[in-house]
Amino acid sequence: MAEEKGLEQLKKEAAEKAKAAAAAREKGAASAKVKEEPAEKAKPSPNQHILDKYVQEIENHLGKEILEDSYINRLSKDIPTLVAKPDTYRKVAELLKYNEQLAFDYLSELHGGDFETHMEVYVHLYSFTNQQAVALKVKIERSNLEIPSLVPLWEGANWPECETYDLLGIRFTGHPDLKRILLGEEWIGYPLRKDYEPYDVEV
């Protein structure tokens, strides 16, 4: 009897385990479905026409091959994203601010990032007149980390550019007072670079 019971119990446990495994498989399938969804959502973004307008406006005024790339960033609430070249970055920014169709009067965010092969500056602009947003990016060679400053266009870019310089070592030419705003002038190295090694005299 005792043995039988033991067997029964084992069977039960095995059945339960199988159930759990099946449930897990189902779950996995469900999550896989979720992952597939973006592919299904291949229809154009509602912001596509806005991006087209921006690109058109830039091409009309500055000519072709000013932008390296332009796309809708699906992961970032479908924001129209423009990628400028280091030498056209300032011109594009100027147009974005002063062109009436674009009129981006508000600089919401500016920061940089180290992507090992290159560095990037990311600018998020907003237009109160047109109620539209745009992300402006620029890729910079690590060998020549210099791009024009946006402070003459938006005063609000002042400290963010200092911060980017401080933490990543990107120099903004034409900035009125580029300084190491957070770490101080005596700090060695740029901490947010991926190849940064802390310098400590005591170690």
Added chain:
Amino acid sequence: MIRTEEMLLNVGPQHPSTHGVFRLVIKIDGEIIKEATPVIGYLHRGTEKLAEDLQYTQIIPYTDRMDYLAAMTNNYVLCHAVETMAGIIAPDRAEYLRVIAMELGRIASHLVWWGTYLLDIGATSPFLYAFREREMIINMLNELSGARLTFNYMRVGGVKWDAPEGWIQKVHDFVPYMREQLEGYHQLVTGNEIFMSRVKGIGSYTKEDAINYSLSGANLRCTGVKWDLRKNEPYSIYDRFDFDIPVRQDGDAWARYHCRLEEIEESLKILEQAVEQFPQDGPILAKVPKIIKPPKGESFVRIESPRGEIGCYIASNGKKEPYRLKFRRPSFYNLQILPKLLKGENMANLITILGAIDIVLGEVDG
């Protein structure tokens, strides 16, 4: 004729009116400020660098320590960024808990501002009243999350803890109480002639300046720009509530004072509706994997914190840690206009102007 000499004066880093470790080097000629140079970075902890070695859930406690007067919104902005990238939608009950927690935080933050601002310019008792009410909010948030200031409450896809029994009722009861107290605040301070003469027309700037200097929050709304991300770029469930955006036209400290106090009223409205609509039951956390790996790419989201626009940028390479994380910290951006405001001002107005910007140094330095 009285002859004065130019003098260099340090305000801070340890000065109670700078609300943290903030230093201001000012050049004065007699009583007039010729030049002001802010020196920041004393509280820089390298949150963004630290985050590059942490999983997303592990970063949440670090966000608490940025704007420590309204940590709930900081929690939210990170979770919101990850959720936007990974396409996670938090359950209804969780969203309501988040909104209630964030709005309570907003009120608490504005109360601290109100109390300390008046303390700065010489009125001692309002501080005590403000902190009495703030203590009630903090106790409520403590019951919810287990911490008084550094909540670590939200998670990607929901919240960590459900509301304890009777907690929603407490929030419900707090709303009329706070309204009554707010009325008292107005009677105590708003009509006070000395106060008015200290703040009216002080530290004013135009709408164009505010936009040019990337100001946000009450600092932007005090110049007549009707802009609140809760309304203009609705996130979470803010589109379900009926509330206004308080706006003033003058752009001075007095206008900012009104904007903030009126924002408390609007937050109370939201709380009232949120408590009413609060779902009886349901999950508080969406089905998210234990280890969250947002897809490869980048995302920038921004939400409305008590101090303005707080944003979170994530660059992910599909791993469990962010490749690059950046917070757009409203205090950092708002403080930029200070040298411009102080130039040519009277020394006595320095604290009035600095206080009216409403900065938290943990956030300025990141």
